[in-house]
Amino acid sequence: MLGFLLLLLNKRRKCVGKPVGACPCADPTCQVETVRGQSAHSGLKSSSAMQSPVSDSPVRPGFHRVEVQKTTWVVPDRYTTLWAIGSGAYGTVCSAIDQKTKEKVAIKKLYRPFQSLIHAKRAYRELRLLRHIQHDNVICLLNVFTPDSTLEKFQTFYMVMPFVAQDLGHIIKRKRLSDRIITYLFYQLLRGLKYIHSAGIIHRDLKPGNLAVSENCELKILDFGLARQTESEMTGYVVTRWYRAPEIIFNWMHYSQTVDVWSAACILAEMITGSVVFPGHDSIDQLKKILHLTGTPDTSLVQKMQSKDAQSFVKGLPPQKKRNFKEVFPAMSEKAVSLLEGMLLLDPEKRLTAKQGLAHPFLAEYHDPDSEPDSEPYDDSFESLELDVGEWKSLIHMEIMTFDPDNPGQTAV
Structure with missing residues (x-):
């Protein structure tokens, strides 16, 4: 084997x-602090x-x-x-x-x-x-x-x-970011997501603390300990609660890369408002806060839920209509609101992908399809x-022994 x-x-x-x-803001006072x-x-x-x-x-x-x-x-x-x-x-x-x-x-x-x-x-x-x-x-x-x-x-x-230098979570807590820096950081986040999603990989734990930001406003996605490919069967509770997509709370066993898009949307809203969008105290409270904004799921979406308990719970909730996002987020531009609405759709099949998000007018200043590459195929068989444990240890040891930092393309195979 x-x-x-x-x-x-x-x-x-x-x-x-x-x-x-380069950092889009020429004013040194707007640069991200280290x-x-x-x-x-x-x-x-x-x-x-x-x-x-x-x-x-x-x-x-x-x-x-x-x-x-x-x-x-x-x-x-x-x-x-x-x-x-x-x-x-x-x-x-x-x-x-x-x-x-x-x-x-x-x-x-x-x-x-x-x-x-x-x-x-x-x-x-x-x-x-x-x-x-x-x-x-x-x-x-x-x-x-x-x-x-x-x-x-x-x-x-x-x-x-x-x-x-530091993560986005620290930055958000310390200062309010300018609109242009927010746009630039979010563009980079979706650019990175498009890359990993093209390999069939879902990060599954996106949050401000897992996004590194340099002094030049360069962003990198961190921490792939929970990541898996799309086809793998997945457990429900993997994303930090406040950034958790509703289909994870509903405990669907086969979700898609759009769980990362939901998390990214929560991060965008937090950068703009300075506050967590869905600060649930527990999973039930988290779901209620989400539905208070998006409205309760329609019948077709409820039928997609594999968990009968989840179906029963959602059916038992009092009906709620979707709120006006512009009224909920008055500080946001119309383009930001439009993008957020497309990324915070309850139905993951209708939610924007990272690639579609990059093409949204909100990111028009930075969007360039030629500089938004896909990944080479990733084999996670x-x-x-x-x-x-001993066999996994042997595989890890072999990976280490065949890695040459000066010639990373050279293998022992």
């Missing part, structure tokens, strides 16, 4: 560093702690050991000046200086990636996705390594990605495989 999987691996490519464009100690990378909880050297058992040649926030990191000698910038449920992120390129990077260390079957498969999924991606508005993989010298000793690994 593992030998067969070797033939399915994609060729590696370097991350393209070209920016989409806050020391806050990072957009992976949408993790912010922290700040400098490294300290550690003396312990010998490490693999070419590596050195440091302690960051009482956690031991063993990294190649090329990465120095580690600084903890975030932590989350699945890993910790440090900034570092790559002495080879003289650039600042972000290094993600996964927490016990092989502690369970779920963790091992999630780690492999994220690694495969990051190796495939090559787009200005989506985070990519610069390097991946393990300090463990053999497969038998293999217990942890690190992924190196571009460092970006591994999703249907029934492997044990």
